[in-house]
Amino acid sequence: MLKLTKKADYGLMALKYLAEHPEAVALSAKDVADAYGIPAQLLAKILQQLTKKGLLRSHAGMNGGYALARDAREISAFEVILAIDGPFFITSCTKGTKACELTPSCTIKEPLARVNETIAGVLKSISIQDLAEHEHQPAKASEGHGLVALTL
Amino acid sequence: MLKLTKKADYGLMALKYLAEHPEAVALSAKDVADAYGIPAQLLAKILQQLTKKGLLRSHAGMNGGYALARDAREISAFEVILAIDGPFFITSCTKGTKACELTPSCTIKEPLARVNETIAGVLKSISIQDLAEHEHQPAKASEGHGLVALTL
DNA sequence: CTGAATGCGGACCTATCCAGTCGGATATTC
DNA sequence: GAATATCCGACTGGATAGGTCCGCATTCAG
Ligand code: SF4
Ligand code: SF4
Numbered sequence: 095m096l097k098l099t100k101k102a103d104y105g106l107m108a109l110k111y112l113a114e115h116p117e118a119v120a121l122s123a124k125d126v127a128d129a130y131g132i133p134a135q136l137l138a139k140i141l142q143q144l145t146k147k148g149l150l151r152s153h154a155g156m157n158g159g160y161a162l163a164r165d166a167r168e169i170s171a172f173e174v175i176l177a178i179d180g181p182f183f184i185t186s187c188t189k190g191t192k193a194c195e196l197t198p199s200c201t202i203k204e205p206l207a208r209v210n211e212t213i214a215g216v217l218k219s220i221s222i223q224d225l226a227e228h229e230h231q232p233a234k235a236s237e238g239h240g241l242v243a244l245t246l
Numbered sequence: 247m248l249k250l251t252k253k254a255d256y257g258l259m260a261l262k263y264l265a266e267h268p269e270a271v272a273l274s275a276k277d278v279a280d281a282y283g284i285p286a287q288l289l290a291k292i293l294q295q296l297t298k299k300g301l302l303r304s305h306a307g308m309n310g311g312y313a314l315a316r317d318a319r320e321i322s323a324f325e326v327i328l329a330i331d332g333p334f335f336i337t338s339c340t341k342g343t344k345a346c347e348l349t350p351s352c353t354i355k356e357p358l359a360r361v362n363e364t365i366a367g368v369l370k371s372i373s374i375q376d377l378a379e380h381e382h383q384p385a386k387a388s389e390g391h392g393l394v395a396l397t398l
Numbered sequence: 399c400t401g402a403a404t405g406c407g408g409a410c411c412t413a414t415c416c417a418g419t420c421g422g423a424t425a426t427t428c
Numbered sequence: 429g430a431a432t433a434t435c436c437g438a439c440t441g442g443a444t445a446g447g448t449c450c451g452c453a454t455t456c457a458g
Contacts (some may be wrong), residue, residue: 095331099247106354131348154405155455179247196283205377225357306434307426
């Protein structure tokens with residue numbers, strides 16, 4: 095429950111890797127997969143999805159590969175998750191197909207929706223840059239980018 | 247992904263219902279199930295789990311049922327989820343059995359762990375009382391119980 | 399021109415987990 | 429002792445996540 099999919103996980107790792115290698119014109123899916131031990135074909139599909147959503151630019155052919163479409167600090171973890179796993183909801187009531195049929199009688203879905211938004215806000219406040227920067231570095235308490243007010 | 251299980255969902259609804267009926271000595275699983283249209287047997291098991299974890303007190307026999315073990319504002323949503331779905335992790339690396347084998351090479355699990363803690367903090371800041379109070383009431387911006395600092 | 403490297407995209411398989419059900423035992427009251 | 433409860437384990441069916449396979453399109457080096 096409440097778990098990130100591995101695809102999203104892999105996607106974040108890959109983006110971070112790309113952010114850490116800005117000198118490279120493009121890195122192939124295989125390069126990234128080998129760097130971390132991720133199944134190459136699976137990562138390939140993930141990167142394709144990210145490309146389709148406009149987070150990456152791709153280039154086929156020899157010496158082709160992927161590169162960030164924007165600056166690393168302009169890409170949030172939320173976007174990545176959204177691109178890979180689709181819309182983000184912690185409850186089942188909004189699953190598109192076959193919503194929970196007690197939605198009318200349910201009295202907690204509204205409070206939970208706020209929790210949902212809060213979590214989304216947290217994820218939006220994290221950029222790929224943040225992930226890359228954090229390498230072996232003690233927590234910077236005064237970063238100031240994440241202060242989230244939950245108003246139930 | 248990142249979805250609450252329906253069991254946890256049902257559990258929260260049930261606790262809220264109990265919180266809203268403090269006058270009742272005890273409410274049976276069936277009472278609550280009927281009130282919302284939740285499968286009775288399933289809810290029964292959920293309430294049993296909550297009892298085992300000490301969030302509810304139970305009483306068998308006629309006119310038996312369940313009652314909150316503590317004051318509604320002393321029970322957090324986090325505890326409920328924990329009791330029903332077990333330990334709370336957004337990543338797969340800590341699933342107890344069969345952890346993700348790239349844990350050593352993974353470079354994002356530490357940042358994600360912080361996100362995890364942040365979310366846990368949000369859930370801890372929500373009490374059953376909060377859920378019950380919120381009935382048809384506009385958001386009270388000055389509630390002040392939830393201000394969560396995310397320090398990546 | 400040709401072939402290797404790469405991205406693209408669908409079909410497919412499999413294991414796991416969730417939601418819900420069933421059956422039976424035990425406890426309490428009337 | 430009958431009715432009403434909680435208690436507890438086992439089971440099933442369906443959904444989804446994780447991963448594989450294969451064929452095609454694109455690019456570039458020699
Ligand atoms: S409607 Fe209520 S019970 Fe159904 S999924 Fe949404 S929150 Fe959960
Ligand atoms: S180790 Fe890294 S890849 Fe594996 S589950 Fe944890 S965060 Fe995800």
